[in-house]
Amino acid sequence: MRMTIDCTNRKSVIAPELYGSFAEHLGRCIYEGLFVGEDSNIPNKNGMRTDVVEALKELKLPVLRWPGGCFADEYHWRDGIGPKEKRPPMINTHWGGVSDDNSFGTHEFLELCEQLGCEPYITGNLGSGTVEEMSKWIEYMTAEGDSEMTRLRKQNGREAPWKIKYFGVGNENWGCGGNMTAEFYAHQYRRYATYCRNYPGNKLYKVACGPYDDLYSWTETIIPLVKDRCDAISLHCYTWCKSRAREVSAEQYDGLMKRARIIGKFIDGHLDIMNRYDPEHKVKLIVDEWGTWYHKELGSVDGFLYQQSTMADALVAAISFDIFNARCDRISMANIAQTANVLQAAVLTEGERMVKTPTFYAFKLYTGHMGSTLLGSFAENENENISHTASVNENGEVFLTISNTSLDKSYELDATVVGHETKAVNAEIITADRLAYNDFEKPEQVNIKPFDGVKAVHGGLRITLPPCSVVSVKF
Amino acid sequence: MPCKCLLKDGEPLYDTVAAYLAALPEELKADEKTVNMRLAICEKCDCLWDGICRKCGCYVQARAAKKDQRCPHEDRNW
Numbered sequence: 001m002r003m004t005i006d007c008t009n010r011k012s013v014i015a016p017e018l019y020g021s022f023a024e025h026l027g028r029c030i031y032e033g034l035f036v037g038e039d040s041n042i043p044n045k046n047g048m049r050t051d052v053v054e055a056l057k058e059l060k061l062p063v064l065r066w067p068g069g070c071f072a073d074e075y076h077w078r079d080g081i082g083p084k085e086k087r088p089p090m091i092n093t094h095w096g097g098v099s100d101d102n103s104f105g106t107h108e109f110l111e112l113c114e115q116l117g118c119e120p121y122i123t124g125n126l127g128s129g130t131v132e133e134m135s136k137w138i139e140y141m142t143a144e145g146d147s148e149m150t151r152l153r154k155q156n157g158r159e160a161p162w163k164i165k166y167f168g169v170g171n172e173n174w175g176c177g178g179n180m181t182a183e184f185y186a187h188q189y190r191r192y193a194t195y196c197r198n199y200p201g202n203k204l205y206k207v208a209c210g211p212y213d214d215l216y217s218w219t220e221t222i223i224p225l226v227k228d229r230c231d232a233i234s235l236h237c238y239t240w241c242k243s244r245a246r247e248v249s250a251e252q253y254d255g256l257m258k259r260a261r262i263i264g265k266f267i268d269g270h271l272d273i274m275n276r277y278d279p280e281h282k283v284k285l286i287v288d289e290w291g292t293w294y295h296k297e298l299g300s301v302d303g304f305l306y307q308q309s310t311m312a313d314a315l316v317a318a319i320s321f322d323i324f325n326a327r328c329d330r331i332s333m334a335n336i337a338q339t340a341n342v343l344q345a346a347v348l349t350e351g352e353r354m355v356k357t358p359t360f361y362a363f364k365l366y367t368g369h370m371g372s373t374l375l376g377s378f379a380e381n382e383n384e385n386i387s388h389t390a391s392v393n394e395n396g397e398v399f400l401t402i403s404n405t406s407l408d409k410s411y412e413l414d415a416t417v418v419g420h421e422t423k424a425v426n427a428e429i430i431t432a433d434r435l436a437y438n439d440f441e442k443p444e445q446v447n448i449k450p451f452d453g454v455k456a457v458h459g460g461l462r463i464t465l466p467p468c469s470v471v472s473v474k475f
Numbered sequence: 476m477p478c479k480c481l482l483k484d485g486e487p488l489y490d491t492v493a494a495y496l497a498a499l500p501e502e503l504k505a506d507e508k509t510v511n512m513r514l515a516i517c518e519k520c521d522c523l524w525d526g527i528c529r530k531c532g533c534y535v536q537a538r539a540a541k542k543d544q545r546c547p548h549e550d551r552n553w
Contacts, residue, residue: 028532041549098524299495299537302488306532341532350531352549 033340073127080105
């Protein structure tokens, strides 16, 4: 099988934000997964679990989306500031109906982002909140000068304003965010976004609620109405599977991989519509919810969306990254759902224990593309079993990731590399049985290992790609 | 505030747990005395919210029923 990597064909920069994450007040993502409180016996810094923070720093997490998700459109930010004992509890009606004591709020989220060294991406409440509420949240976080909101922020212990770039104006407003029609939402967006002000020293990157999957009618309707008032629209695409993660049949596995690949077609469909109204490509696409969605683990609570992550998840992640990378001229961010203990999580926790999932290792393997420039490349059999990305970093190093979803077929790849020498080659691999996973008793069943199946040959590389594998090559 | 109590027969979620327990192979089940001891500890724990263990996200009665399980709390209460 042949492939070509053309290092003279430099395309767009792969934004590091394509490797972002999402943390919602859902199940044990925020509470227990990221935040345990200052008084916990679990090692923490200002309430944030140090093990999880360190793990996410290993991934160079660029951006974290919060507080939802569906939760965002019933979240009232004022309930989550001030002395914790005075914060009113709320019922998380979307997710399990459990009580949330609001001990994790704006200050805590922004503290977490500071510890992680990542950009915050905040989603405002358009579904059940007011224009004033959204407007004042932005003022509270980003304004200098003297006002009721800046006084309140200072009273709560934060003197200087934060820098907030990414701000979503509502979430899934075609569904849990108010069940709006596209036209109604677009008009609401224009109204709310008007009052999402840029205070001195802060410039918001406003994100309008876009469609899910192939809901092209939503894009078609909102784009003409919002394109001059937003920086991006969002897209939600999940890789569904009607099974528990560890019980996926071979047939379901094939369906899972097909579903992961079809997301590229959905994205292209939306971009085609956006291009008609925005030929200068001013408005970007943000895939701010993606990942596998299985049936919950046995015995776990309905509405907590707790699932294991297997080798199949690492492959879904690799396919998804390649889809986003290939469209990095139009996609400015992607956020996997979710960060800890929910859906396709990078880490799972239980009490003081934490385990890094195969998805974690897929993220880690792909960090070499963050901020690099996409290269023109081609592989035979692409979209069947093989998926790949090639990029070059600012030091001129070429980084190739390539995955094989076949359960029984290995591939011999003859890669012609144009415009770059392939003398020194450094390769790594994630490979395991498709249902292999990491748990608290056996935490390193699936991880990254050195790989000797890549050889430098005259004019390129020879790669032996095993079944069910994700490989990276640096040269 | 959430109730520090186990799920009770007659509550909708109790049926979910009962179905899970019924499907659990006998060889995986803890003996009745052990289960009762575990649940008595859980009932005094602040992490018990409306039948759910907030430490692990499981229905407490489901977790306590399995032989090879342990309390997910960092203090290892059982």
